[in-house]
Amino acid sequence: MTPFGTRLARAIEDRGRFCVGIDPHVGLLHEWGLSDDVASLERFALTVVEAVAPVVGVVKPQSAFYERFGSRGVAVLERVVEESRAAGALVLLDVKRGDIGSTSQAYADAYLDPTSPLACDAITASPFLGFGSLDPMVEACRAHGAGLFVLALTSNKEGPEVQHARDGERTVAGTVLDHLRRLNDGADPVGSFGAVVGATIGETGEDLDTGGPLLVPGFGAQGGTVADLERIFGRAARWALPSSSREVLRAGPDVAALREAALRGNDAVRGLGA
Numbered sequence: 001m002t003p004f005g006t007r008l009a010r011a012i013e014d015r016g017r018f019c020v021g022i023d024p025h026v027g028l029l030h031e032w033g034l035s036d037d038v039a040s041l042e043r044f045a046l047t048v049v050e051a052v053a054p055v056v057g058v059v060k061p062q063s064a065f066y067e068r069f070g071s072r073g074v075a076v077l078e079r080v081v082e083e084s085r086a087a088g089a090l091v092l093l094d095v096k097r098g099d100i101g102s103t104s105q106a107y108a109d110a111y112l113d114p115t116s117p118l119a120c121d122a123i124t125a126s127p128f129l130g131f132g133s134l135d136p137m138v139e140a141c142r143a144h145g146a147g148l149f150v151l152a153l154t155s156n157k158e159g160p161e162v163q164h165a166r167d168g169e170r171t172v173a174g175t176v177l178d179h180l181r182r183l184n185d186g187a188d189p190v191g192s193f194g195a196v197v198g199a200t201i202g203e204t205g206e207d208l209d210t211g212g213p214l215l216v217p218g219f220g221a222q223g224g225t226v227a228d229l230e231r232i233f234g235r236a237a238r239w240a241l242p243s244s245s246r247e248v249l250r251a252g253p254d255v256a257a258l259r260e261a262a263l264r265g266n267d268a269v270r271g272l273g274a
């Protein structure tokens, strides 16, 4: 199986680095003239898929917005994953899983094993039960050519309390980034083990180049700009995936307008890391 990093490098080359979040917020359902029910969730999410999955490299559905409708919402998520992949986009499911190792194995089976109904190209994971607790997910990525994006420096204002905490010389975030560097060692052109680093984090002094990709939420609605990306990431931005949900989704429900918003985002970040 082709490693995720290789597939991602191709997707960036062919379609660009911009990642569109498919987050059916209740407020957006209403802005689109829809109700807060499963039929509307499906209409919203599949409209976004139709508009953006044929043109962007990566889409990022946020699992919470589907889970809140129970099993019927998860069935919609399954369609989002399947139809996005059929349209040629990689699917990075934002689900931020992490637990003791034996349960991490079940998460790996659920999202990273291609025989699962919810199999994706990559997922987000939380390392805060200890990086080693993610080993089953790491092994599943190696076995199935999937990718893992591990929280390191998140875009929310509460993140630094934990992520900037120090154990001797190293911060918690720095330790996460070191683990990722080890996992990506020797990968060419880029590894399959990414970090989640927000566009809103400001200066941290951390080395963000791990040899793997960087998922960069916080771009757009949370205030992150192209200038922030250039300042925070420098050369490491060559493997960055700036990600935006609400800012693109507000262009809907018109399919052409949504696609235009995604293409605009893609153009804005094309030259990063050059």
Ligand SMILES: O=c1ccn([C@@H]2O[C@H](COP(=O)(O)O)[C@@H](O)[C@H]2O)c(=O)[nH]1
Pocket (backbone or CB within 6 Å): 021, 023, 062, 094, 153, 154, 155, 156, 196, 197, 198, 217, 218, 219, 220, 221, 222, 243, 244, 245, 246, 247
């Ligand atoms: O540090 C993080 C990690 C994940 N997210 C997720 O990204 C999107 C952001 O949505 P916007 O509408 O573009 O603000 C959302 O799904 C978050 O859960 C993040 O924002 N920050």
